[in-house]
Amino acid sequence: MxxxxxxxxxxxxxxxxxxxxxxxxxxxxxxxxxxxxxxxxxxxxxxxxxxxxxxxxxxxxxxxxxxxxxxxxxxxxxxxxxxxxxxxxxxxxxxxxxxxxxxxxxxxxxxxxxxxxxxxxxxxxxxxxxxxxxxxxxxxxxxxxxxxxxxxxxxxxxxxxxxxxxxxSPLFEHRGIILDTSRNYYPVDDILRTIKAMSANKLNVFHWHVTDSHSFPLMLPSEPALAEKGSYGNDMLYSPADVATIVRFGLEHGVRVLPEIDSPAHTGSWAEAYPDIVTCANMFWWPAESEWADRLASEPGTGQLNPLNPNTYQVLKNVIGDAVALFPERFFHAGGDEIIPGCWKADPAIQSFLSKNGTLSQLLEKFVNTTFPYIVSLNRTVVYWEDILLDADVKVDPSFLPPEHTILQTWNKGPNNTKLIVSSGYRAIVSSSEFYYLDCGHGDFPGNDSQYDPPPTSDDSGNGGSWCGPFKTWQTIYNYDIAYGLTPEETKLVLGGEVALWSEQADPTVLDVRIWPRASAMAETLWSGNRDESGKKRYAEAMDRLNEWRHRMVNKGIRAEPLQPLWCIKNPGMCNTVHPSD
CATH class of the missing domain: 3.30.379.10 (Chitobiase/beta-hexosaminidase domain 2-like)
Incomplete structure (x- = not known):
């Protein structure tokens, strides 16, 4: 000074x-x-x-x-x-x-x-x-x-x-974080701290992936057995009072709480209460000597709701009805991702259906045609993962999902799938795993994975065992243009984006460092862009500001990871490369 x-x-x-x-x-x-x-x-x-x-x-x-x-x-x-x-x-x-x-x-x-x-x-x-x-x-x-x-x-x-x-004013109206609380549980205080940090970064959507195959921690008045039997225990539950606390805290911080009850896949935990409505539950996910195409799930934790069982829809409607009552948010995320053919094929009734020239896509269409209108009748816009229309093997005809009531969230193939979604007239939320998955780069969690033992002569470290590796640096996130390659009219259909923390290898001990300050990088690009007035990417200028912002977040009690040694911050420009930032 x-x-x-x-x-x-x-x-x-x-x-x-x-x-x-x-x-x-x-x-x-x-x-x-x-x-x-x-x-x-x-x-x-x-x-x-x-x-x-x-x-x-x-x-x-x-x-x-x-x-x-x-x-x-x-x-x-x-x-x-x-x-x-x-x-x-x-x-x-x-x-x-x-x-x-x-x-x-x-x-x-x-x-x-x-x-x-x-x-x-x-x-x-x-x-x-x-x-x-x-x-x-x-x-x-x-x-x-x-x-x-x-x-x-x-x-x-x-x-x-x-x-x-x-x-x-923000460039994009939807700016969020996905937190998965099924694979590992996060206490309410951790969720509140995340929402507080989101507000400081002007992020406005907490996408709560609350249930999955691994656990069902959400207590629902109409279906108490799902949490009683499908959670990790009585000390790892979210009560209606907890939800009310989180929703109110979100409102006081300008953050919407968007619930996701993923189905029909990712529902193995439902089988603890209702084994009759879940196919391939509690089976080994990748049978020995089988091909990847014959797996029962894409990771350990099997189970998919059975579209042919009428009881499926009674339970699911109770779940959806309770969730809508708990969350005032006008979007409802119904999942729809990663339907694995082998899991449905393991069920005798479905085997019989397929033997009579039925198809897996027809099963999904039956499921959607029964649940989608019900969600819409509750005055909700339905968000699905892109798989429901873009999966190569199991997908529905677009006529089942009118664009005025449907939003598709993309996580595969970067700008290509975003283009496919908006060019078909659907609104899109961008969560590309290539850019926005915060869990990537930490390996994978199967216990006997031979890819960690390459031949000594190999010089190919690959992706470190992470399917979506490498680690997504703040620069990778900051430089991603979520509307890349779109026409102005198509860009209007991109609502915004969400970074995602899937919790196979994350829990409260690493919550802050996995999210911050990398989510801050997305926050700025969705708020005011990543380019200066001349159209040049401004990541070089953003480095110093993000270092300062990370320092301030730490002082607020957010354990954000460091981006550089303190020496670099105290000596501006000395840690740059010799290459111009163009």
């Missing part, structure tokens, strides 16, 4: 000595450190003023905004952030102390749902003690509060930039 600070006559001798003696430790931040980067920001002169110790936030009452205002005010006054790299800033000699941030909201009644307006503006004048944050909705006001909170820095006194104007 420059030592030629211009101190106003209002400051006491103590303040003058304070700035001169500890200016190096009171390292100044600037608008360049905001994450995700705002769409437009003007700060012509690096001037700051003192944030009043009696700083307040004025806002209209709202059941979810008001708790956020209280939370942000406490954070602003107590965080005392000191950036790692101090850009120069001067204390303004004409600006009064900032006393108030005034929030105005045009539409207080707008619910938190897809396509809600999240835009906001932020104006911190040079000659006023009041800053202004106008927003269209309370959800945009929350995004603006996050931006304002990142602009405050220092010990005592706190400083805030003046002469700053921001207008901001």
């Amino acid at each position: 420059t030592r030629n600070l211009v101190i106003s006559s209002r400051c006491s001798l103590f303040l003058i000595l304070f700035f001169l003696l500890v200016s190096a430790s009171l390292t100044a931040t600037s608008a360049q450190w905001i994450w995700p980067k705002p769409r437009t920001l003007s700060w012509p002169s690096p001037l700051a003023t003192i944030l009043s110790p009696n700083f307040t936030i004025s806002s209209p009452y709202h059941q979810h905004l008001s708790p956020a205002v209280k939370r942000y005010r406490l954070q602003i006054l107590t965080e005392h952030h000191r950036p790692l790299v101090p850009p120069p800033v001067n204390l303004s000699n004409s600006s009064p102390h900032l006393q108030v941030l005034t929030i105005t909201v045009k539409d207080l009644a707008a619910p938190l749902q897809h396509s809600v307006d999240e835009s906001y503006a932020l104006v911190i004048p040079t000659a006023s003690s009041t800053a202004n944050l106008p927003a269209e909705t309370v959800w945009g006001a929350m995004r603006g509060l996050e931006t304002f909170s990142q602009l405050v820095w220092g010990l005592k006194p706190l400083l805030v930039p003046v002469g700053l104007d921001v207008w901001d």
